[in-house]
Amino acid sequence: MADTTVSLTPEAKFELISRNLDEILGAEELKKTLAERDISLYWGTAPTGKPHVGYFVPMSKLADYLQAGCHVTVLIADIHAFLDNLKAPIELVKSRAKYYEHLVKAMLSSIGVPLDKLKFVVGSSYELTPEFSMDNYRLASIVTEHDAKKAGAEVVKQVDSPLLSGLLYPGMQALDEEYLKVDAQFGGKYLPQLGYKKRIHMMNPMVPGLQGTKMSSSDPDSKIDLLDDAKAVQKKLKKAFCEEGNIENNGVLSFVRYVLFPISHLRDGKAEFVISRPEQYGGNSTYHDFETLQQDFADKKIHPGDLKASVAAALNRVLDPIRETFASEELQKLVLEAYPPPQAKSKPAKQKKKHNKRPDHLPPKEAAETKEAAAKPAETKEEPSA
Amino acid sequence: MADTTVSLTPEAKFELISRNLDEILGAEELKKTLAERDISLYWGTAPTGKPHVGYFVPMSKLADYLQAGCHVTVLIADIHAFLDNLKAPIELVKSRAKYYEHLVKAMLSSIGVPLDKLKFVVGSSYELTPEFSMDNYRLASIVTEHDAKKAGAEVVKQVDSPLLSGLLYPGMQALDEEYLKVDAQFGGKYLPQLGYKKRIHMMNPMVPGLQGTKMSSSDPDSKIDLLDDAKAVQKKLKKAFCEEGNIENNGVLSFVRYVLFPISHLRDGKAEFVISRPEQYGGNSTYHDFETLQQDFADKKIHPGDLKASVAAALNRVLDPIRETFASEELQKLVLEAYPPPQAKSKPAKQKKKHNKRPDHLPPKEAAETKEAAAKPAETKEEPSA
Known part of the structure; x- marks a missing residue:
């Protein structure tokens, strides 16, 4: 900067x-x-x-x-x-x-x-x-x-x-x-x-999540953790809600607007976002402002699949140094202390249930942790702020 | 003791x-x-x-x-x-x-x-x-x-x-x-x-106030302050609710039971309460337990006026050393600091109103004090305890 x-x-x-x-x-x-x-x-x-x-x-x-x-x-x-x-x-x-x-x-x-x-x-x-x-x-x-x-x-x-x-x-x-x-x-x-x-x-503005406005707290795929590996990021973005031509409640587009454009400006001194795609579909296309990108998406000049892949690539570039930092033994230990994995016996089966019920058989402490592990922020506006 | x-x-x-x-x-x-x-x-x-x-x-x-x-x-x-x-x-x-x-x-x-x-x-x-x-x-x-x-x-x-x-x-x-x-x-x-x-x-048991179960927070006579002088104590007791022969909700009798009898026992080693009255009405009568006193009151052998005067006398004996202690210059100063008299201009006129309204024209602090000065405990059970 x-x-x-x-x-x-x-x-x-x-x-x-x-x-x-x-x-x-x-x-x-x-x-x-x-x-x-x-x-x-x-x-x-x-x-x-x-x-x-x-x-x-x-x-x-x-x-x-x-x-x-x-x-x-x-x-x-x-x-x-x-x-x-x-x-x-x-x-x-x-x-x-x-x-x-x-x-x-x-x-x-x-x-x-x-x-x-x-x-x-x-x-x-x-x-x-x-x-x-x-x-x-x-x-x-x-x-x-x-x-x-x-x-x-x-x-x-x-x-x-x-x-x-x-x-x-x-x-x-x-x-x-x-x-x-x-x-x-x-x-x-x-x-x-x-x-x-x-x-x-x-x-902050209310920014929709990458998976659209509705995030299910029982679906671990609905949240991209900052320590998720590159493959997980690609996979989760692929599942993101991002309808062709639809610019309303489009968390993937919002992420480009509020994060990737400002970040690229900070790092490189100029705003830039590259849609990368095979030559047969038009080849790479570089955008310097969000509005043009959004308009092209609205006009269906950008396919959701290409947008998602491009966002995954840009996001992984930002996450790489974070993953690297947290690869240290000290921080790996800290992650385990801060977010101890749920105990085997209390690991909830992957059920498709609507309600995030506290398991009755768990003592209060474990129940709270299990609940916590499953909890996910609904909106960027509320969550990160104390 | x-x-x-x-x-x-x-x-x-x-x-x-x-x-x-x-x-x-x-x-x-x-x-x-x-x-x-x-x-x-x-x-x-x-x-x-x-x-x-x-x-x-x-x-x-x-x-x-x-x-x-x-x-x-x-x-x-x-x-x-x-x-x-x-x-x-x-x-x-x-x-x-x-x-x-x-x-x-x-x-x-x-x-x-x-x-x-x-x-x-x-x-x-x-x-x-x-x-x-x-x-x-x-x-x-x-x-x-x-x-x-x-x-x-x-x-x-x-x-x-x-x-x-x-x-x-x-x-x-x-x-x-x-x-x-x-x-x-x-x-x-x-x-x-x-x-x-x-x-x-x-x-503690729920002890009715000296003025009966209902105390009006707008009536300064309904509470006997520990620093009230001897005359005020007599005057307030005279006004106390204490119906002839009625031992229910009788704050004066309760005071004898829960305070004067235990205190006399503590001070003199024996429980004693004296009903003092002119010879023509039966002369003085000394009680050594509350039950007998209560029975005599129920049987109308003790007149409310005599009971009240006797309680006032006993209470004044207990209050005397307290008044003496608080006569010191240091404590007089402290009383004024702790309970500053309401300012002349904000002194509420002696109105007979049911509601203890906060005066609108006062700044919050003074209003709070005025309200405080008027507030009185409803029951002995609740009030003295934090």
Whole structure:
């Protein structure tokens, strides 16, 4: 990533910061601040399930922020990880926090983001201090159950018997902004404050998954893990939902738009995406902007099979350095600690069932892990953000 | 209070510990432990409004516990005080915690309980530690909203727009048992635990207020403050609900039963209550047990006026040393800090209104204080306990 920060005008910085966003709360405040100085912001990620390739969407925004001179903090929100319906069971959360930190670093490196401009903070390093805890109680004494529930519904997985933790989650997220001393949060939602400054909020667009809008949590093929090998990536993309000529709810096209184009721009200094296909079907075709590619797909000039194969190839190029990093003995060990394989006896048979039922015969801990292993993010917007 | 601990049998200790209680959860466990050693227990009190004479009910139980050789901790639950609908606003809670500690000491001294056997702990001294906070989060991740709401309804004032804090309250109360390293809690409710030992719980009976079961929170006469002067005590008792011959819901009689008889026994070594009246109406009459007194009242041998005057006299004897203690300049200052008089302009006119409405024209802080000043405990059972 070329260091262009110095030469960028405040307007150009605003352009970079806001591109590909769905919404900015506090855009005027942002412009005003940028006219005076660079801003600081944080992106929070709760270390729960194994991150999938959708995480590249926020990663390319982090790259934008860094290129725009922002001071970026990545919060590894370990406490949030179990507050969200124990998506990370308490006994695994430490390992998962480490896994996420390594993974986020590897992803950012892979797309050419210099890590020396980034700060990593683990939530429990400050969320258990007396000051934070007191603020947490203060917050609980001014926020109604009703408002906490509403806020919780936006950020926490909804279940039949909601846990108290889901109501604490959004308040802590609001406090994080104060404790991380940032101007803005990437992701997250606005919550009533405690006499602390209201922050700028920047929201990702809702990006459909690679397998279309609907992902089945009982189908392991519906999620491309960041550590999946090249063949698995090809195989899963082949199964992706991507109808000829249909540009609505097309996760494969969205991935090209929000990830592959921005990444190629970051790495090579120019946006580029190559559709590779045999000469008999028109040969390779290089695109420099998403709109033209999308139009050609809409016009059926690009066959879904060729798009998928080209996306798989581009994605594998991005995943290669990550897989390489995680090939080390140390990180292999960490992966096993963070995501222990389900015990043989409790391994659920490959059943075609609609409901992700908790197996009755398992003790609570194992049941939670099995459930976790099967859980998959529904949308890129919600999932990677704490 | 005579030190009879050494000579008491485990059975006698159990008798003392359990007398005048409404309920004991874990009585068998209690007996078993007493056969081996003395138990430790705590009583929590949230420093909210100015305590009334009903607080003598738990005080006489604390005296029983001490006499039975228990290690007694009084928890001044300052954080609970604002978690319960800001009954103690955050800016006043420190002063109120000090006020309560002084007051509880003065009350116990007044009824002859030796303070050297008691330990006082302020909640915030341990409830803000990383360990406690982590346990609080762990608890929130296993307790459902529904269960927290149910538990909260039992211990927190119910309002139209319940605050999140009310859901945290009972969980923290459960954690207190673990952090105070006690065998039992006097007051409080049982809650699911975190792998910690289930405690013995001892509950006060529901004692009607001196003014009968219904206390109006807009009537300052309905509560006898511990610092009220002798005349005010007489005046308020005169107005107390106490129908001739009616022993149901008779707060004046209950006060004799649960406070004055036990206290006289503690101070003088024998239970005694004197009905003083002019010779023409039968002259003074001394009772040594509550049942006889109650029967005489039921048989209309005791006139409500005489009972009230006698209770006022006995109560004033108990309050005298407390008033004396609080006459000091230091404590007078503390009372003003803890319960600042409402500002002149915001002083509500003495209106006869049913609803305790928050004045619209006040900023939140003052409104909260005004509300607080008007709030009064409904029942002795619930109020003094954190």
